[in-house]
Amino acid sequence: MQVVIAGAHGKIGLRLAALLAGRGDVVTGVVRNPDHRADLERAGASAAVVDLECASADELAAHLTGADAVVFAAGAGPGSGVARKDSVDRAAAELLATAAQLAGVRRYLLVSSPGVDAPPEPGTDEVWAAYLRAKKAAEEALRATDLDWTILRPGRLTDDPGTGRVLLAPPPVERSDVTRDDTAAVLAALLDAPRTARRVLELREGDHDVHEAVAAVSG
Numbered sequence: 487m488q489v490v491i492a493g494a495h496g497k498i499g500l501r502l503a504a505l506l507a508g509r510g511d512v513v514t515g516v517v518r519n520p521d522h523r524a525d526l527e528r529a530g531a532s533a534a535v536v537d538l539e540c541a542s543a544d545e546l547a548a549h550l551t552g553a554d555a556v557v558f559a560a561g562a563g564p565g566s567g568v569a570r571k572d573s574v575d576r577a578a579a580e581l582l583a584t585a586a587q588l589a590g591v592r593r594y595l596l597v598s599s600p601g602v603d604a605p606p607e608p609g610t611d612e613v614w615a616a617y618l619r620a621k622k623a624a625e626e627a628l629r630a631t632d633l634d635w636t637i638l639r640p641g642r643l644t645d646d647p648g649t650g651r652v653l654l655a656p657p658p659v660e661r662s663d664v665t666r667d668d669t670a671a672v673l674a675a676l677l678d679a680p681r682t683a684r685r686v687l688e689l690r691e692g693d694h695d696v697h698e699a700v701a702a703v704s705g
Contacts, residue, residue, distance in 0.1 A: 487506075487511045487512070487554045487555065487677065488511070488512045488513075488514075488552055488553045488554050488555075489506055489511055489512070489513050489514070489553065489554065489555050489556070489557060489677065490513075490514045490515075490516060490534070490549065490550050490553045490555075490556045490557070490591075491503055491513065491514070491515050491516065491531075491556075491557045491559055492516045492538060492556065492557065492558045492559065492560045492578065492579075492582050493516070493517075493558065493559040493560025493561060494513075494514075494515025494516060494517055494522075494526055494531065494533070494559070495515065495517045495519070495522040495525060495526065496559055496560065496561060496563075497643070497645070497666050498559045498597060498643070498666050498669050498670055498673070499515065499557075499559040499560070500515075500525065500526070500529055501666055501667060501669075501670035502557065502559065502670040502673050502674060503515050503526060503529045503530065503531040504529040504530060504531075505670055505671065505674045506530075506531075506674055506677075507529060507530025507531050508530060509674075513529075513530065513531035513532070514531060514532050514533070514534050514549060514553070515529075515531045515532070515533050515534065516533075516534050516536050516538065516546075516549065516560075517533055517534070517535060517536075518535070518536070518537045518538065518539075519535075520533075520535045523535070534549040536549060538560060538574065538578035538581060538582070539570075539573045539574060539577070539578060541581070543581055543584040543585045543588055544585075544588065546581060546582065546585035547584075547585040547586075547588035547589040548589075550585055550586060550588075550589035550591050551589050553589065553591045554591070554593060555591065555593035555594070555595065555677050556582055556585075556586050556591055556593070556594050556595070557594075557595045557597070557673060557677075558578070558579045558582050558594070558595070558596045558597060558624075559597045559673075560574055560575075560578055560579070561574060561575055561597075562574040562575055562617075566613075567613060568612060568613055568616040571613065571616040571617045571619075571620045572616065572619075572620050574620075575617060575620035575621055575624060576619075576620035576621070576623045576624045576627075579596060579624035579627070579628070580624060580627045580628075582594070583627065583628055583631050583633060583635075586633060587631065587633065592633055592634045593633070593634045593635075593677070593680070593683070594628065594631075594633045594634065594635045594636075595635070595636050595638060595673055595676055595677065596624065596625065596628055596635060596636070596637045596638065597638055597640065597669075597673070598621045598624065598625055598637050598638065598639045599617070599618065599621045599639055599640075600639045600640075600641060600657075600659070600661060600688060601618055602618050602621050602622040602625065602639070603622075603657060603658075606618050606619070625637055625686070629684075634680065634683035634684070635683065635684060636676050636682045636683055636684070636685055636686075636687065637685070637686045637687065638669075638672065638673065638676065638687050638689055639657070639686070639687065639688045639689065640664050640669045640672075640688075640689040640690075641659075641661060641662050641663050641664045641688070641689065641690045641691070642661070642662070642663045642664070643663070643664065643665070643666050643669065644663050644664070644665050644666070645665070645666060646665045646667075647665065647667060648665045648666075648667025648668040648670075648671060649665070649668060649691065650668065650671065650695060650696055651668075651691070651692055651693055651694060651695060651696070652664065652668050652672060652689060652690065652691060652692045652694060652696055652699050653688075653689070653690040653691065653692025653693070653694065653699070654672060654687055654688070654689050654692070654694070654699040654700065654702070654703055655687065655688055655703065656685070656686060656687060656688070656703070657686060657688050658688070659688035659690060660690075661690075662690045662691060663690070663691055664689050664690050664691050665691070668689075668691070668696065669689060671696045672689055672696055672699070672700065675696050675697050675700040676700060678700075679700050679701070679704045681704040681705060682700065682703060682704050682705070685703065685705065687703060
């Protein structure tokens with residue numbers, strides 16, 4: 487399988503790149519900083535240096551030609567403000583969808599967030615509220631396409647070692663943690679599960695083997 491990961495140098499993206507390359511997939515990581523190329527190559531992936539906040543859909547589509555799937559794991563990250571929550575967490579996700587359509591890539595996995603189904607509560611930190619609104623808008627834009635999308639909403643992410651056991655279910659799901667290792671493992675398994683297309687799934691730590699959990703939600 488040929489997979490392109492947007493945000494491939496992030497904490498989930500780099501883990502996913504290593505997992506996919508380790509099982510023999512051909513992985514291209516889209517990164518903004520050329521200095522990140524070496525880290526991707528160590529993980530077994532090649533790098534496409536593209537600034538998703540500036541690139542056109544045609545420019546990005548040129549890096550998707552021949553791919554079987556794309557994964558959006560990018561994010562503005564801690565310390566970013568309201569504007570970049572929109573330009574990365576929403577606009578870049580939409581850009582990837584448009585580019586995928588131009589390149590003829592149908593499978594699209596979006597890493598989203600819990601808590602987007604309801605408006606932010608009064609008094610919510612403005613940056614966090616902007617993040618939730620951006621993720622919700624990205625989900626809505628993706629749902630409006632004819633792509634074979636799957637939206638994954640992991641819980642609070644931790645850097646603890648993965649357990650290989652998760653809870654994966656349609657919303658609503660109670661809030662709890664999940665490791666970045668297990669999130670990457672679930673994304674890899676979802677790529678092998680085309681019958682999860684057009685599903686929104688919440689991910690938490692749990693008791694089910696990753697592959698069994700994905701099989702259970704493959705409708």
